[in-house]
Amino acid sequence: MTDTPQTPSPARRPLSIARVEIIDTFAEAFPMTAARAIVTADDPRWAEVAGRTMSGYATSVIGCDAEAAIERALAPEETPDGRPGVSVLLFAFSRDALEKALANRVGQCVMTCPTSACYNGLPLDERSIGVGSRLRYFGDGYQISKCLDGRRYWRIPVMDGEFTCEERFGTTKGVAGGNIILLGVDPRATLAAAEAAVAAMREVGQVILPFPGGIARSGSKVGSKYKALRASTNTAFCPMLRGLVPCELPEQVRCVYEMVIDGLTLESVERATVAGIHAACEFELVQVSAGNYGGKLGPFHIHLHEVLSREGMPRGTREGGNR
Amino acid sequence: MILRWKDGTKLPVEADSLVPETVAGRPADEVARMPLSVGNARAEVGDLFVVDRSNGTGSEETLILEGDLRNLRGIGRRMARGTLTVRGDAGPYLGAGISGGLIEVHGNADDWAGAEMSGGLVRIRGNAGRFVGASFPGSRIGMRAGVILVDGSVGEDAGRRMRRGLIAVGGAAGEGFGRSLIAGSLVAFGAMGRQAGAGMKRGTIALLGTQGVEVFPTFALSGTYRFPFLRIYLRRLAGWGFPVGADVFSAQMARYNGDLAEGGQGEILVWAGAG
Numbered sequence: 001m002t003d004t005p006q007t008p009s010p011a012r013r014p015l016s017i018a019r020v021e022i023i024d025t026f027a028e029a030f031p032m033t034a035a036r037a038i039v040t041a042d043d044p045r046w047a048e049v050a051g052r053t054m055s056g057y058a059t060s061v062i063g064c065d066a067e068a069a070i071e072r073a074l075a076p077e078e079t080p081d082g083r084p085g086v087s088v089l090l091f092a093f094s095r096d097a098l099e100k101a102l103a104n105r106v107g108q109c110v111m112t113c114p115t116s117a118c119y120n121g122l123p124l125d126e127r128s129i130g131v132g133s134r135l136r137y138f139g140d141g142y143q144i145s146k147c148l149d150g151r152r153y154w155r156i157p158v159m160d161g162e163f164t165c166e167e168r169f170g171t172t173k174g175v176a177g178g179n180i181i182l183l184g185v186d187p188r189a190t191l192a193a194a195e196a197a198v199a200a201m202r203e204v205g206q207v208i209l210p211f212p213g214g215i216a217r218s219g220s221k222v223g224s225k226y227k228a229l230r231a232s233t234n235t236a237f238c239p240m241l242r243g244l245v246p247c248e249l250p251e252q253v254r255c256v257y258e259m260v261i262d263g264l265t266l267e268s269v270e271r272a273t274v275a276g277i278h279a280a281c282e283f284e285l286v287q288v289s290a291g292n293y294g295g296k297l298g299p300f301h302i303h304l305h306e307v308l309s310r311e312g313m314p315r316g317t318r319e320g321g322n323r
Numbered sequence: 324m325i326l327r328w329k330d331g332t333k334l335p336v337e338a339d340s341l342v343p344e345t346v347a348g349r350p351a352d353e354v355a356r357m358p359l360s361v362g363n364a365r366a367e368v369g370d371l372f373v374v375d376r377s378n379g380t381g382s383e384e385t386l387i388l389e390g391d392l393r394n395l396r397g398i399g400r401r402m403a404r405g406t407l408t409v410r411g412d413a414g415p416y417l418g419a420g421i422s423g424g425l426i427e428v429h430g431n432a433d434d435w436a437g438a439e440m441s442g443g444l445v446r447i448r449g450n451a452g453r454f455v456g457a458s459f460p461g462s463r464i465g466m467r468a469g470v471i472l473v474d475g476s477v478g479e480d481a482g483r484r485m486r487r488g489l490i491a492v493g494g495a496a497g498e499g500f501g502r503s504l505i506a507g508s509l510v511a512f513g514a515m516g517r518q519a520g521a522g523m524k525r526g527t528i529a530l531l532g533t534q535g536v537e538v539f540p541t542f543a544l545s546g547t548y549r550f551p552f553l554r555i556y557l558r559r560l561a562g563w564g565f566p567v568g569a570d571v572f573s574a575q576m577a578r579y580n581g582d583l584a585e586g587g588q589g590e591i592l593v594w595a596g597a598g
Contacts, residue, residue, distance in 0.1 A: 081551040117551040
């Protein structure tokens, strides 16, 4: 389940890209505390294994301790220890929650991974959180600290040598819950559009798409007929329920995918939104929309028409026309 | 500001007061009247140096000393900020006890360079004498923080009783490198004298020279590893412009735990071949 969706607001001004209608609505995003972990290893494969493992079960804070994913692969010259690596972004509702989630994930998923090391990837200030400072005790008294340029590293003895982890990680106020929703007729074409959108959004940098492969198929609405559940399937967007419940989908639509975007800045989320829409519209879709809560919950409103016009329209864009 | 040595005396000159923060913002004639101890007598800066303010406004905390300054003792001693450049050889106690700023020597430095310093960076482009970053006699702790970079070689007892910080030596190191080390990091790229790390409690001595090292018998070999933290240090050294060969970044290092006579929480890492 995703943490964003509600029904999109009704279209007010038609806009289409390559015959795909862009609904005049907005994605509603929230501030979340973010950290960036630089995970390195002796070779790129193990760095990716560590990065993927530490960002497992981190799709939505509805049910996970954090939202996390690999931001991008890093060349050796981009990492503190000159080895290949990946950068991982993590988002949580508070610094305390992020500290706990990050330390747990680094401890269980990175420290356990062969040849790995983990470093902070954001500037340090008074908002920084402890990671290596919590994990060091695993060294049982044989841990060693090294301090260079005001940064402290902990060297924890492990069975293939030692695990190096930076003591503190910087945090920043990020933006989580940006999203686009792709509505299509053919499931294969819709999935292909979603995959292309994910690839384009990942190129932007400073953003992650925390769901499997960057794509969520189980959009949720707030609440449920079952009292114990905070969220349940977004019935208005489930094609199978057409005729049983009020449906928000055009008649021909029978497949919907959502891409949730978490970024370090609002600008990066907006750029990812634009990149994703452009890439998706190369495929056979009916509409591109976005999920929101009517603007009542999140302070960041990413209006699709506005960000598209700000970034410039690609060829094939028609404003003021209909499909 | 530039002070050019007149070479007017061979007596020892106490140069403690010649630090950037004391000359910044002062006019040249005022700096020329600053007192200095020469032997057992007193003199003024202007008696020993040509004071040249022509290259700056005087407001910046930058001081350049030029000439053969081997009989100047304590150049930059207890300096806290600014940049001090020595164009020539420096006498003993260069940068001893400094807590901040940058001292750069384009030449050699005598004994006790950076002794008991607690911050800042001391860069010596040539060689340095004995007791680099060490503790003074009777003192329990040597260098407390900061960085000393010696492009050339160092004499005996570099880093003696050092507590924290980094000393890097591009060339050879004399006997007792890191002797009685309490903690901190020492890196050397040249030949190594005897008794490196003898009596060390904690800390790291990384010996990246390929000449072979005779490790003290109270150290125990634990195996050969690549250390990510060492790469971080080497990259930082390269960032400072320190001569670091490309082959050391992937070096395999033999780790010796010790000194076992002092608890064995320290380590000597010895070059064991390129990765």
